[in-house]
Amino acid sequence: MLIVQKYGGTSVANPERIQNAAARVAEYWEKNDSVVVVVSAMSGVTDGLIKMAHSLIPSPNRREMDVLLATGEQTTIALMALALHARGIPATSLTGAQAGIKTDRAHSRAKIKNISPTKIRECLSQGHVVIVAGFQGETDDRMITTLGRGGSDLSAIALAAALKADLCQIYTDVDGVFTADPRLVPNAIKLAEISYDEMLELASLGAKVMQSRSIEFAKKFEVVFEVRSSMNNKPGTIVKEETKSMEDVIIRGISMDKNQAKLTLSRVPDKPGSAANVFKTLGGASISVDMIIQNNSPETAKSATDISFTVDKPNLKRAHDVLLGIKGSIGFAGLAEDDQIAKISIVGVGMKSHSGVAALMFGALADAGINIIMISTSEIKISVIVELEKADEALRALHAAFFPVHRNTNP
Amino acid sequence: MLIVQKYGGTSVANPERIQNAAARVAEYWEKNDSVVVVVSAMSGVTDGLIKMAHSLIPSPNRREMDVLLATGEQTTIALMALALHARGIPATSLTGAQAGIKTDRAHSRAKIKNISPTKIRECLSQGHVVIVAGFQGETDDRMITTLGRGGSDLSAIALAAALKADLCQIYTDVDGVFTADPRLVPNAIKLAEISYDEMLELASLGAKVMQSRSIEFAKKFEVVFEVRSSMNNKPGTIVKEETKSMEDVIIRGISMDKNQAKLTLSRVPDKPGSAANVFKTLGGASISVDMIIQNNSPETAKSATDISFTVDKPNLKRAHDVLLGIKGSIGFAGLAEDDQIAKISIVGVGMKSHSGVAALMFGALADAGINIIMISTSEIKISVIVELEKADEALRALHAAFFPVHRNTNP
Numbered sequence: 113m114l115i116v117q118k119y120g121g122t123s124v125a126n127p128e129r130i131q132n133a134a135a136r137v138a139e140y141w142e143k144n145d146s147v148v149v150v151v152s153a154m155s156g157v158t159d160g161l162i163k164m165a166h167s168l169i170p171s172p173n174r175r176e177m178d179v180l181l182a183t184g185e186q187t188t189i190a191l192m193a194l195a196l197h198a199r200g201i202p203a204t205s206l207t208g209a210q211a212g213i214k215t216d217r218a219h220s221r222a223k224i225k226n227i228s229p230t231k232i233r234e235c236l237s238q239g240h241v242v243i244v245a246g247f248q249g250e251t252d253d254r255m256i257t258t259l260g261r262g263g264s265d266l267s268a269i270a271l272a273a274a275l276k277a278d279l280c281q282i283y284t285d286v287d288g289v290f291t292a293d294p295r296l297v298p299n300a301i302k303l304a305e306i307s308y309d310e311m312l313e314l315a316s317l318g319a320k321v322m323q324s325r326s327i328e329f330a331k332k333f334e335v336v337f338e339v340r341s342s343m344n345n346k347p348g349t350i351v352k353e354e355t356k357s358m359e360d361v362i363i364r365g366i367s368m369d370k371n372q373a374k375l376t377l378s379r380v381p382d383k384p385g386s387a388a389n390v391f392k393t394l395g396g397a398s399i400s401v402d403m404i405i406q407n408n409s410p411e412t413a414k415s416a417t418d419i420s421f422t423v424d425k426p427n428l429k430r431a432h433d434v435l436l437g438i439k440g441s442i443g444f445a446g447l448a449e450d451d452q453i454a455k456i457s458i459v460g461v462g463m464k465s466h467s468g469v470a471a472l473m474f475g476a477l478a479d480a481g482i483n484i485i486m487i488s489t490s491e492i493k494i495s496v497i498v499e500l501e502k503a504d505e506a507l508r509a510l511h512a513a514f515f516p517v518h519r520n521t522n523p
Numbered sequence: 524m525l526i527v528q529k530y531g532g533t534s535v536a537n538p539e540r541i542q543n544a545a546a547r548v549a550e551y552w553e554k555n556d557s558v559v560v561v562v563s564a565m566s567g568v569t570d571g572l573i574k575m576a577h578s579l580i581p582s583p584n585r586r587e588m589d590v591l592l593a594t595g596e597q598t599t600i601a602l603m604a605l606a607l608h609a610r611g612i613p614a615t616s617l618t619g620a621q622a623g624i625k626t627d628r629a630h631s632r633a634k635i636k637n638i639s640p641t642k643i644r645e646c647l648s649q650g651h652v653v654i655v656a657g658f659q660g661e662t663d664d665r666m667i668t669t670l671g672r673g674g675s676d677l678s679a680i681a682l683a684a685a686l687k688a689d690l691c692q693i694y695t696d697v698d699g700v701f702t703a704d705p706r707l708v709p710n711a712i713k714l715a716e717i718s719y720d721e722m723l724e725l726a727s728l729g730a731k732v733m734q735s736r737s738i739e740f741a742k743k744f745e746v747v748f749e750v751r752s753s754m755n756n757k758p759g760t761i762v763k764e765e766t767k768s769m770e771d772v773i774i775r776g777i778s779m780d781k782n783q784a785k786l787t788l789s790r791v792p793d794k795p796g797s798a799a800n801v802f803k804t805l806g807g808a809s810i811s812v813d814m815i816i817q818n819n820s821p822e823t824a825k826s827a828t829d830i831s832f833t834v835d836k837p838n839l840k841r842a843h844d845v846l847l848g849i850k851g852s853i854g855f856a857g858l859a860e861d862d863q864i865a866k867i868s869i870v871g872v873g874m875k876s877h878s879g880v881a882a883l884m885f886g887a888l889a890d891a892g893i894n895i896i897m898i899s900t901s902e903i904k905i906s907v908i909v910e911l912e913k914a915d916e917a918l919r920a921l922h923a924a925f926f927p928v929h930r931n932t933n934p
Contacts, residue, residue, distance in 0.1 A: 127578045161598070167538045168602060169609040176608070179616050180601035183594035187572070190591035191579060197587070198580040205590050210665055231665075254621055254642075 113278045114146045114236075118246065118268035121155035122285045123342035124188050127195075133283070133342060134195035137241055141201055146236045148275065150246040150268040151192055153184025174219035178248075178258045182207070185245035185264070192243045203241040206231060208248035208256075213267065215249035215257045222249060222257035224266065224329075227274035244271060262323025269326050273333035280335055282322070283342035288349035289314065289321055292366040296504055297511045303364060304347075307354035310364045313459040313493045327351065354461045362469055363460030363514050368507050370454045370500060372402065373428040374486070377435065379416040379445035387419060389442055390435070397434045399427045403455070403488040403495065416445075420486060422497065425451055453485060454503035457495040458510060470494055476513035482506045524689045525557045525647075529657065529679035532566035533696045534753035535599050538606075544694070544753060545606035548652055552612055557647045559686065561657040561679040562603055564595025585630035589659075589669045593618070596656035596675070603654045614652040617642060619659035619667075624678065626660035626668045633660060633668035635677065635740075638685035655682060673734025680737050684744035691746055693733070694753035699760035700725065700732055703777040707915055708922045714775060715758075718765035721775045724870040724904045738762065765872045773880060774871030774925050779918050781865045781911060783813065784839040785897070788846065790827040790856035798830060800853055801846070808845045810838045814866070814899040814906065827856070831897060833908065836862055864896060865914035868906040869921060881905055887924035893917045 117140075119133045133149075140147050161180050165172040172180075189205035196203035212229050215222035235242045246264025249257050259266050265282055272280035289311065290300040306314075308331035315324045321339055330337055330351065340348025380386050387406060394401055404421040423431050428451055435447055463469050473494055477484060482505065486497035498506045528551075530544045544560075551558050572591050576583040583591075600616035607614035623639035646653045657675025660668050670677050676693055683691035700722065701711040717725075719742035726735045732750055741748055741762065751759025791797050798817060805812055815832040834842050839862055846858055874880050884905055888895060893916065897908035909917045 127575060131579065164538060164602060165605055168542065168605045172605050173608055176601045176604045176616055179604075179618075180598060183597045186594045186597070187591060190587045191575060193587045193590075194576055194579045194583050197584055205587055207590075207667075210667075256618075256621075 114148070114275060115140055115279045115281065116148045116150065116268050116272040116275065116277045117281045117283060118150040118264060119152065119192075119283045119342055120264065120285070121152040121158075123283050124151055124192065125155045127191065129342075130188070130191050130195045131198075134192060134199060134201075136283075136342065137196060138199050138201055141241055147241045148232060148236070148271060148277070149192060149241060149243045150264060150271060151185060151188040151243060152246050152264040153181070154188055157184045157187070175255065178219045178222075178256050181258055182245070182248045182256045185247050189243045189245045193241075196241055196243075201241055202239055203243060204235045205243045205245075206235075207245045208267065209250035209254065211242075211244045211271070213244075213249035213270070215251060215259070217251050217255070217257070219255075219257055221260035222251075224249060224259070224270050227270055229271070229274050232271075232275065262326055265322055265326040266329055269330045269333075269335050269337060272335045272337065273329075277335075280330075280337035281348075282337055282339045284321065284339060285341065285343065286321060286339075287341045287344070287346055288339050289351075289365065291364070291515050292507055292511045293368065296368070297366075297508055299515075299517055300511065301515055302346075303349045305350040305352060305358070306364055307358055307461050308351060309354065309492055310459050310461055311351050313457070313490070314365055314367050359462045359465055361460060362462040362466045363458045364462075365460075366456065366458050366507060366510050366514065368454055368456050368503060370503060371425050372422045372453055372455050372497070373425045373449060373451035374420060374422050374453050374497065375428070375431060375435070376418060376420040376448040376450075377442075377444040377446070378418050378448065380419050381443050382415050382417045386442055389438065390419065391421075393434055393438050394423075394431060397430060399423055399431050399434070403486055403497065405486050405488070422453070422455065422486070452500040453497050454500050454506075455495050455497055456503065456506055456510065457493050458514065459493045461492050463492055463494075472513060473510060476509050477506055480505060480509035482509065525559070525686060526551055526690045526692065527559045527561065527679050527683040527686065527688045528692045528694060529561040529675060530563065530603075530694045530753060531675065531696070532563040532569075534694050535562055535603065536566045538602065540753075541599070541602050541606045542609075545603060545610060545612075547694075547753065548607060549610050549612055552652055558652045559643060559647070559682060559688070560603060560652060560654045561675060561682060562596060562599040562654060563657050563675040564592070565599055568595045568598070586666065589630045589633075589667050592669055593656070593659045593667045596658050600654045600656045604652075607652055607654075612652055613650055614654060615646045616654045616656075617646075618656045619678065620661035620665065622653075622655045622682070624655075624660035624681070626662060626670070628662050628666070628668070630666075630668055632671035633662075635660060635670070635681050638681055640682070640685050643682075643686065673737055676733055676737040677740055680741045680744075680746050680748060683746045683748065684740075688746075691741075691748035692759075693748055693750045695732065695750060696752065696754065697732060697750075698752045698755070698757055699750050700762075701776065702926050703918060703922045704779065707779070708777075708919055710926075710928050711922065712926060713757075714760045716761040716763060716769070717775055718769055718872050719762060720765065720903055721870050721872055722762050724868070724901070725776055725778050770873045770876055772871060773873040773877045774869045775873075776871075777867065777869050777918060777921050777925065779865055779867050779914060781914060782836050783833045783864055783866050783908070784836045784860060784862035785831060785833050785864050785908065786839070786842060786846070787829060787831040787859040787861075788853075788855040788857070789829050789859065791830050792854050793826050793828045797853055800849065801830065802832075804845055804849050805834075805842060808841060810834055810842050810845070814897055814908065816897050816899070833864070833866070833897070863911040864908050865911050865917075866906050866908055867914065867917055867921065868904050869925065870904040872903050874903055874905075883924060884921060887920050888917055891916060891920035893920065 246267040626633035
C-alpha cells in the first residue's frame with residue numbers, strides 16, 4: 113500500500129516530536145507499506161524567520177520571503193530522515209523542487225501546476241521512506257516558491273493525487289472533524305466521515321482544521337484523506353466524495369465564526385447599480401464581504417432600501433471609511449456598524465433532501481431565547497448571525513437540538 | 524567592474540551585521556560596479572543544526588546533513604537581499620544550485636566540478652546585485668551538497684574564476700594576513716601582498732585565515748583575491764601569483780602551531796621497509812603525520828636508527844596505541860612521546876634566492892636561549908619544533924629578527 117502522511121508544525125515542533133512522528137512512520141513501513149511523508153516547518157520557525165525579515169524591511173519582497181521560508185521545511189525533512197535512520201529505516205529527504213513540485217510564479221501564494229514524481233518513485237522503489245518538504249515548489253526556471261497558508265496540506269494531497277496513493281493521512285493536533293468545536297461544546301462528536309462539500313463549508317465558516325484550497329484540490333482529484341491526531345492512535349475523520357448513505361445524516365456539523373462585523377447602509381436609493389457600486393468599492397479596497405442581505409421593507413420609502421452585510425472584524429474600520437467616501441455618489445442616509453456579533457452555521461449534504469432543517473434550527477434558537485439578526489442559506493448550509501454574547505449558548509443549543517447526547521453522529 | 528565579495532559567518536551574524544555588509548555592497552553598487560555577494564551561514568546557526576542532528580542520531584548521514592546545513596546559507600542570502608532592498612538596491616538571491624555550482628557526489632566535502640553562471644549573468648545584466656549561498660552546490664541529479672570546511676571561500680573564488688571577475692574580496696573578522704599572529708606579536712605587520720605559495724604554507728602551518736583548498740583553487744585558476752575586514756575600511760592583503768619584486772622580501776611571515784605532539788621510535792632495525800611500515804600503519808588509521816626526522820647517529824648501533832615525527836595532538840593517544848600494535852613486527856626498542864612542543868615556521872618565496880635565512884633563524888633562537896628539537900625545510904619555509912613553554916618567546920624573537928620594529932614589511 114502507498115501512503116502519504118502529512119505532519120504539521122506542532123507534530124514536528126522539536127526533536128522529540130519528530131522522533132514520535134518517525135515512530136508512527138515506522139509502524140507503516142514495517143508493515144511493508146510504501147510511505148511518503150510531507151512535513152511542515154517546526155512550529156515557531158516560520159514566525160521567527162518572518163520577524164527577522166521584518167527587522168530588515170517593512171514589506172519584504174515575496175520572492176525573497178519564499179527563499180527564506182522554504183528553509184523551514186527543508187530543516188524538518190533532513191531531521192525527519194535522520195530520526196528514521198536512527199530507527200534503522202532507509203529514508204531520503206527531498207525539497208519541494210527535488211520532489212518535482214512545479215508551480216506558477218505567484219510567490220508566497222503559488223499554485224501547483226504539475227508534479228513529476230520521478231525521484232520519489234525511484235527512492236520508493238529502493239525501499240526508502242521519502243520525506244518531502246511541504247508548502248514549497250519551484251517555477252520552471254527553478255525559482256523557489258511557497259504555496260501560502262495551508263500549503264503543506266496541499267502538498268500532501270497533490271502528492272497523493274500524483275502518486276495515486278492508496279491512503280492520505282493529515283496528522284494534526286486535533287483528533288479529527290467534530291460536530292462542533294469541542295472546546296465550546298464538550299459533548300461534540302468526532303465525525304467518522306464527511307463529504308468534501310461539507311468540509312469546505314465548515315472550513316470557510318471558521319473551522320480551523322484545514323484551508324479550503326486543499327479540500328477543493330482533494331475534491332477535484334478525488335483524493336480521499338483522513339484528518340487525525342499525531343498525539344494518539346485514534347482513527348480520525350475520513351474526507352471523501354459524498355455517498356448515498358451520507359445523505360441520511362441531515363447535518364454534519366455546526367461551526368462558529370466570532371470574527372465578523374456587520375455594516376448597514378440605510379435608505380439606499382433603490383435604483384439599478386446602487387448595490388453594485390457598494391460592493392465594487394469594497395472589492396477595490398480588497399475587503400471581502402460575507403453575508404449580504406437586502407430587504408425592501410414596506411415601512412421604508414418605496415424608493416429606498418436597507419443593505420446589510422458582514423466583513424471580517426479587522427476590516428471594519430477600513431470598510432466604514434471607504435463607504436463614507438462614496439456616501440455622496442450613492443446617496444444613502446446612514447451607516448451603522450456592529451462588531452458584537454457571531455455567525456453560526458449548520459452544514460450537511462443531507463439538508464438537500466430533508467425539509468424542516470431551517471425550522472428546527474430557528475426553533476431551537478427561539479427556545480433558547482436567542483434573537484436572529486441575519487440569515488443566509490446555501491444548498492448544504494444555513495448561517496445565522498446572533499449577538500456575540502449569546503453565541504456560545506446558541507452553539508450549544510443548536511448542538512443539543514441536532515446531536516442529542518448518547519446518540520451517534522446520525523441524528 | 525565585476526566584483527565578487529564574500530562575507531563569512533561573523534560578518535552576517537545578525538540582522539545588524541547583515542545591514543552593515545549591505546552598506547558595503549551598496550558602496551560598490553553605487554559606483555556602477557557589478558557585485559556578486561557570497562555569504563556563509565550566520566555564525567552559530569550551523570552549530571545549532573549540527574547539535575539538533577546529533578540529538579537524533581550519533582553519526583548522521585552525510586547526504587541529509589548537507590540538506591540540513593544548506594538551509595543556513597539559504598537563510599542568509601534571503602536576508603541579505605532584503606537588506607539591500609531596504610536601501611533601494613535591486614538584489615536577487617540564489618542558492619548554490621540555482622547559481623549553477625555543480626559538484627561531485629562526495630557529500631559534506633564535495634568538490635566543485637563546474638559552474639554555469641547563466642542565471643547570475645542574467646540577474647547582473649538587469650542591474651541586480653546577486654547574492655549566492657556559499658558552501659553549497661548540487662550534483663548532476665540535483666542532490667544538495669556542501670563543500671566542507673572553508674567552503675564559502677571556495678565558492679567565492681570559484682565564482683570569481685567562472686565570471687572572470689575583476690576583483691575578489693574575502694571579508695572576514697581580521698584585517699588581513701600578518702607577519703605573525705597580532706595577538707601574540709603586538710608589532711606584527713599587515714602584509715600588503717602575499718603569493719599563493721606563501722599563503723598556502725601559512726595556512727597549512729596553522730594560520731587560521733583561510734583553508735588551503737581555496738588558496739590552491741585560486742592559484743590554479745589565477746584568481747587574485749583580497750583578504751580584508753568587514754568591520755573597518757582598511758585595505759587588506761592581496762593574494763596573487765608571486766612576482767619578481769616579491770622575491771626581494773626574504774620572509775613573508777611567521778606562523779605557530781601549538782597543536783602538535785612528537786613521537787619517537789628508538790632503535791628501529793635499519794632495514795628496507797621499516798619506515799614505510801610505520802607510516803603505512805598510521806595512514807591506515809587516518810592519522811596524518813607532519814614532520815618526519817630519521818637520523819642514523821654514529822652513537823646508536825649501526826643496524827638501528829631513531830625515527831621521530833609529529834602528529835596533531837588529538838591523535839597522539841591513538842597513534843601511540845596503533846604503533847604499540849606493530850611493535851613486534853617492526854621490532855623497535857622504545858616509544859617516547861612529547862606533547863609539550865610547538866612548531867614555528869618562517870615562510871617566504873624570497874628564501875629561494877637568499878642564503879643565510881636558516882642561519883639567521885637558528886641564530887635568533889640561540890640568542891634567546893631557545894633549544895631546537897626538530898628542523899624541517901621546504902623551498903619556501905623553514906619549520907622548527909621548540910618546547911611549548913618557550914614557543915611565544917621564540918615567535919617574538921624570530922619576529923624581532925626578521926621584522927625589526929619601525930620598518931615596513933620588507934626587511
